[in-house]
Amino acid sequence: MQLTIKNTHIFDRKIQTEFREFIKLQKDKLSTGKSYELNIIYNAKVVLDKYEDKFNFDNSIYNNIKIKFKNQNKKDEAISMQLEQCRGILKDYGIECYKSLIEGNNLKDNNVKIVIKEDKSEPFYMGRGKNKRRIRVTMTVPNREYTINKMGELYNKSMNKIYFKLSECISNNIMCKILDIQYTEDENIIYKAFCKEYGDLWLCTENEGKKLKEKLLNRVRMLIELEEKNKEMLDNNDIPKGSINNI
DSSP states (O other): OEEEETTOOTTBTHHHHHHHHHHHHHGGGSOTTSEEEEEEEEEGGGGOOSOGGGTOOTTBGGGGOOOOSTTOOHHHHHHHHHHHHHHHHHHHTTOEEEEEEEEEEOOSSOOEEEEEEEOOSOOOEESOGGGOEEOOEEEEESOHHHHHHHHHHHHHHHHHHHHHHHHTTSOHHHHHHHTTOOOOOOHHHHHHHHHHHHGGGGSOOHHHHHHHHHHHHHHHHHHHHHHHHOGGGTTSTTSOSSOSTTO
16 A cells, blocks of 8 residues: 655655554555555655755654764654654554665655555564564665666676686686577677676675575586587687686
């Protein structure tokens, strides 16, 4: 279900008031035996203004934000507070919410959208026995477009490093066989195929990264051994150019 609050600044307390009224009317459609996701979407541009007085309007939660540490950002704290207050409204009505997100998006209007949907993700817990508690995930993304671009930069930097370190050791012919694609000398095609197959290497857990890297290295070793055993291939450039053990 979705609530749209038109022409409203993300710092406006009106959001909490209207959301509470909305939940009061819709609570019978939400099961107390289920868990739900809470997503709040607003126009990112409304918080990009450098002049603080633009946020100090009547009924603004920004007015009550107190900064305790130097590394805190008052705008980010206000955004987080808005999310926490809305999640608290769900709690007031006995609605479980372990996953909540507030994000600034590139919208054409200044409407605030609040979306509630059933959380079907696998729950994670911490503690044991009586102290066992489900982990609550809260995400604040003040500018989604900037975040995506930044993540893209980090992704390309990481994957480039892995790919070119591997390409120093083996030829394009073997690389194409590793990726199970038609032979080509076009580095862009090979690189895209590599990212598609092994893109999770740049951001994963230690165990996942170890398994994925081992899968890649085993594939490389197997193909190199096959190439070395094939006498017809001894005269071409497919013999490994370096060591793959340091990838």
